[in-house]
Amino acid sequence: MRKCKIGIVGFGTVGSGIYKILSSEVDSHPILKEIEIAKIAVKDLNKKRDIELDNNLLTDDPFKLINDPSIDVIVEVMGGVDLAKDIILQSLKLGKSVVTANKAVIARYGEEIYKTASKERVYILSEAAVCGGIPIIEPLKRSLKSNCIKRMVGIINGTTNFILSKMTNEKADYKETLKLAQSLGYAEFDPTADVEGHDAADKISILSELAFGGKIKREEIHFEGISKINLKDIEYANKLGFEIKLLALSERGQINSNDSLALNIWVGPSLIPKSHPLSTVKGVNNALLIEADPLGEIMLYGPGAGSGPTAASVVSDILNLHAAKEKNNNSVDPLLSFDFWRNCHITSSSQINKKNYLRIICLDSPGVIGKIGDIFGKNNVSIESIVQLDASEDKAEIVVITHEVNNGDFERSKDEINSLNEVKIIASQLSCI
Numbered sequence: 001m002r003k004c005k006i007g008i009v010g011f012g013t014v015g016s017g018i019y020k021i022l023s024s025e026v027d028s029h030p031i032l033k034e035i036e037i038a039k040i041a042v043k044d045l046n047k048k049r050d051i052e053l054d055n056n057l058l059t060d061d062p063f064k065l066i067n068d069p070s071i072d073v074i075v076e077v078m079g080g081v082d083l084a085k086d087i088i089l090q091s092l093k094l095g096k097s098v099v100t101a102n103k104a105v106i107a108r109y110g111e112e113i114y115k116t117a118s119k120e121r122v123y124i125l126s127e128a129a130v131c132g133g134i135p136i137i138e139p140l141k142r143s144l145k146s147n148c149i150k151r152m153v154g155i156i157n158g159t160t161n162f163i164l165s166k167m168t169n170e171k172a173d174y175k176e177t178l179k180l181a182q183s184l185g186y187a188e189f190d191p192t193a194d195v196e197g198h199d200a201a202d203k204i205s206i207l208s209e210l211a212f213g214g215k216i217k218r219e220e221i222h223f224e225g226i227s228k229i230n231l232k233d234i235e236y237a238n239k240l241g242f243e244i245k246l247l248a249l250s251e252r253g254q255i256n257s258n259d260s261l262a263l264n265i266w267v268g269p270s271l272i273p274k275s276h277p278l279s280t281v282k283g284v285n286n287a288l289l290i291e292a293d294p295l296g297e298i299m300l301y302g303p304g305a306g307s308g309p310t311a312a313s314v315v316s317d318i319l320n321l322h323a324a325k326e327k328n329n330n331s332v333d334p335l336l337s338f339d340f341w342r343n344c345h346i347t348s349s350s351q352i353n354k355k356n357y358l359r360i361i362c363l364d365s366p367g368v369i370g371k372i373g374d375i376f377g378k379n380n381v382s383i384e385s386i387v388q389l390d391a392s393e394d395k396a397e398i399v400v401i402t403h404e405v406n407n408g409d410f411e412r413s414k415d416e417i418n419s420l421n422e423v424k425i426i427a428s429q430l431s432c433i
């Protein structure tokens, strides 16, 4: 088999993990030996690195790699949006296949990127972009293709699961734990992307496009992060038999008169029963539960971030596209590439149905629970449980868990509850599954 020469853009957590795999003597498929690193682009040529590199391998100009005719594949593991998009598109236009771990770019410019790759008869593979080391993108494109996907729900950000697990198990401090996640290489360059839910929204957007076949308007996905979760919510959730996790959900709805498939997609901190399989997913691990017809239910589980697992996904992509190119010469494997096959739209937040958790701080006065219950009842919101969990001096904390109810009805109830004289503040609102 011919050698496959790759140019790697980025030599941080993921890039150095790729180098380690390709320079190790790991007992894996012989095709791994065909992959040769031709050049590596970094930002700072003078940076001190843990891995000793031949200086001739390094450049600070990514376009040198793209314009080098001897390089077959560009591996984009630099991050960011605008420059990364240019690197990917220019590489494809010059007939080079691309492997990327960059969810921010694929979630925003996937359509243009997939189309360019198809037009140029090359591939864009991105297994590492969603749930780091877990095979999830290629299974959706290939192994699960004979199914109708109904629903996907999961934990798809490693940093936030790491933080929430430590807050739950060790009552760890939020800020300190975020710093630890950064030092372990889990968090994005700007960790706001992780803790405010942007990263999970990018990932569920990519997964939804692959599973349901239509372009998703990323900016329409409703998302929230974990930065407002405090130890009290975690403690109360635990008392009531739940864990708090940052969940991403994408669910098939009806096809409308314009032949567009409705999708309910959101990301948010959520209560999940301790008996639910997702509640066992701890630390940097991710998991995605997929319900499909006729398959039934499967859960894909494993490390969602970190150098080795993420790099392993990147290297597997390189192997897959090298093998496909060698085998098919100039023809393109239609399942390894990706094209949309239908229209989809996101259901507006006021139309979706959800279970909710609400923590209300109010005066500890007689009848307040009754008043809150009445407001929910009047607005068609059915309550699963309502309890007073903490009372000190004249203050009480009331926790409400609803059944699955219309979001518009729920938001209306919240406004009315907020205006009760006894209510000081609605301290937190979370989803439940």
Ligand SMILES: NC(=O)C1=CN([C@@H]2O[C@H](COP(=O)(O)OP(=O)(O)OC[C@H]3O[C@@H](n4cnc5c(N)ncnc54)[C@H](OP(=O)(O)O)[C@@H]3O)[C@@H](O)[C@H]2O)C=CC1
Residues within 6 Å of the ligand: 009, 010, 011, 012, 013, 014, 015, 041, 042, 043, 044, 045, 047, 060, 061, 062, 076, 077, 078, 079, 080, 083, 101, 102, 103, 128, 129, 132, 185, 186, 187, 188, 189, 304, 305, 306, 307, 310
């Ligand atoms: N870390 C993880 O666990 C995971 C990361 N990803 C994704 O992988 C990508 C890379 O992440 P990660 O490895 O953590 O990031 P790092 O910040 O660790 O590394 C980024 C690398 O890109 C290089 N770089 C930055 N700007 C430029 C530039 N203008 N030209 C050339 N090189 C540049 C940096 O150079 P220098 O070294 O000189 O600073 C660095 O080597 C991101 O898209 C991320 O979302 C996906 C899944 C998991």
Ligand SMILES: N[C@@H](CC=O)C(=O)O
Residues within 6 Å of the ligand: 129, 130, 131, 132, 156, 157, 158, 159, 160, 186, 187, 188, 194, 199, 304, 305, 306
């Ligand atoms: N920052 C991301 C890395 C992988 O995509 C995460 O924490 O999941």
Ligand code: NA
Residues within 6 Å of the ligand: 127, 128, 129, 130, 131, 132, 133, 134, 135, 136, 137, 313
């Ligand atoms: Na993956």
